[in-house]
Amino acid sequence: MRPLKIADGIYDVGVKDWNIRDFHGYSTYMGTSYNAFLIVDDDKVVLIDTVKEPFTGQFMENIRKIIDPKKIDFIISNHAEMDHSGALPRVLHLIGEDKPVYCSKMGVRALSAHFNDKKIDYRVVKPGTEMKLGKRTLSFIETRMLHWPDSMFTYIKEDGILFSSDAFGQHYASHENFDDEMGVGLFDHAKKYFANILLPYAPRVEKLLESVEAMGLKLNMICPDHGILWRKQPEKILEHYASWARQETKDKVIVMYDTMWNSTEKMAKEIVDGARSTGVEVIPMSVRNWHRSDIMTELMDAKALVVGSPTLNNGIFPTLADVLSYMKGLKPQGKLGAAFGSYGWSGEAVKLLNKELEAMEFELIDDGIRTLYVPNQDALKESFDFGVRIGEAVKAKKG
Numbered sequence: 201m202r203p204l205k206i207a208d209g210i211y212d213v214g215v216k217d218w219n220i221r222d223f224h225g226y227s228t229y230m231g232t233s234y235n236a237f238l239i240v241d242d243d244k245v246v247l248i249d250t251v252k253e254p255f256t257g258q259f260m261e262n263i264r265k266i267i268d269p270k271k272i273d274f275i276i277s278n279h280a281e282m283d284h285s286g287a288l289p290r291v292l293h294l295i296g297e298d299k300p301v302y303c304s305k306m307g308v309r310a311l312s313a314h315f316n317d318k319k320i321d322y323r324v325v326k327p328g329t330e331m332k333l334g335k336r337t338l339s340f341i342e343t344r345m346l347h348w349p350d351s352m353f354t355y356i357k358e359d360g361i362l363f364s365s366d367a368f369g370q371h372y373a374s375h376e377n378f379d380d381e382m383g384v385g386l387f388d389h390a391k392k393y394f395a396n397i398l399l400p401y402a403p404r405v406e407k408l409l410e411s412v413e414a415m416g417l418k419l420n421m422i423c424p425d426h427g428i429l430w431r432k433q434p435e436k437i438l439e440h441y442a443s444w445a446r447q448e449t450k451d452k453v454i455v456m457y458d459t460m461w462n463s464t465e466k467m468a469k470e471i472v473d474g475a476r477s478t479g480v481e482v483i484p485m486s487v488r489n490w491h492r493s494d495i496m497t498e499l500m501d502a503k504a505l506v507v508g509s510p511t512l513n514n515g516i517f518p519t520l521a522d523v524l525s526y527m528k529g530l531k532p533q534g535k536l537g538a539a540f541g542s543y544g545w546s547g548e549a550v551k552l553l554n555k556e557l558e559a560m561e562f563e564l565i566d567d568g569i570r571t572l573y574v575p576n577q578d579a580l581k582e583s584f585d586f587g588v589r590i591g592e593a594v595k596a597k598k599g
Contacts, residue, residue, distance in 0.1 A: 203262045209240045213262040215255040216373045226396045227491040231373030242334025244273045253286030269295045277303040278365040280310035280350045307350035360420035369424030380432035392497040394444045400531045405445040449503045449599035452481040457508030458517045463542035467583040474587020487519045503594045504536035511543040537562030542571045
């Protein structure tokens with residue numbers, strides 16, 4: 201990635217990571233980018249965020265294509281996570297270790313803990329603080345817990361450009377750089393990012409959007425630290441975030457399962473058919489073939505999750521335990537839940553699945569169903585009828 205001019209004197213000098221395939225358990229099958237921004241103004245030159253440490257050399261070369269890095273007056277750290285701050289010590293070594301780093305109060309704490317053996321001149325900026333660069337003015341918006349305690353936005357009011365840190369981004373590497381250069385699928389990437397990164401903080405996202413609207417900020421461009429920049433219709437990503445933050449749902453069911461000898465899978469197929477017969481959307485998701493982060497993305501706007509597991513060693517199948525543990529941390533709200541499974545001896549899986557669903561505050565449709573060994577015709581009919589009950593419950597649920 202070469203430096204990208206996004207406005208007069210403003211550049212994206214970040215890098216693209218084409219090869220990363222996992223980000224804290226999130227499948228980044230199309231890579232990602234670490235966007236960082238250079239502002240060259242009349243009086244001051246400012247760098248907003250850095251990049252992941254292994255990309256420091258490429259990052260500095262991008263800056264050199266525009267300006268001598270030593271001319272940078274200070275750095276702003278919108279977010280202390282290491283994919284945006286990892287290069288910070290080396291960058292300071294190259295531009296001058298006396299150059300200040302502006303960040304939130306919690307940013308000082310996080311960065312100091314990351315780089316505890318480095319003497320860095322941290323300076324706290326409070327929300328609403330304004331900073332003149334020459335013809336441009338920066339201001340700062342605190343966005344605590346979106347998605348770290350230190351998170352903040354930086355805004356240029358003259359250009360209407362919002363540097364939004366990890367909000368409004370996508371884990372997506374592409375030769376395209378702006379939303380108007382993209383075809384179908386951009387909002388799908390943004391939805392996956394929200395579902396797997398920001399969903400636990402949905403109430404905070406909702407309040408942030410309300411406060412941004414109340415500020416009356418002119419938004420000509422939104423520049424996140426990952427993925428595509430929004431310049432054509434930045435209000436569209438705000439509309440999507442508002443919907444996702446409210447956790448709006450549709451008549452949709454996720455049937456998530458694993459199987460040992462295909463008995464639970466046979467039940468799953470009948471449940472899917474039964475639910476579909478009521479007219480709702482149903483997506484069957486074998487956890488061996490769907491990544492946990494893609495399951496979360498589909499679940500976000502579904503009304504119901506149905507989980508199927510054989511009983512193994514008096515417990516649920518390990519692959520399902522993995523996804524449920526991941527899901528629990530992301531705190532999906534307002535869902536219906538149901539469980540099913542086959543067993544050979546004691547058959548605890550369904551009861552344990554119900555406990556997992558209740559722990560996530562899902563409303564159980566009923567106690568679930570289970571089948572001894574291979575489901576016979578009666579058991580398959582019971583599974584179909586179970587799917588019908590699920591579909592009817594979904595249609596009755598307001599969402």
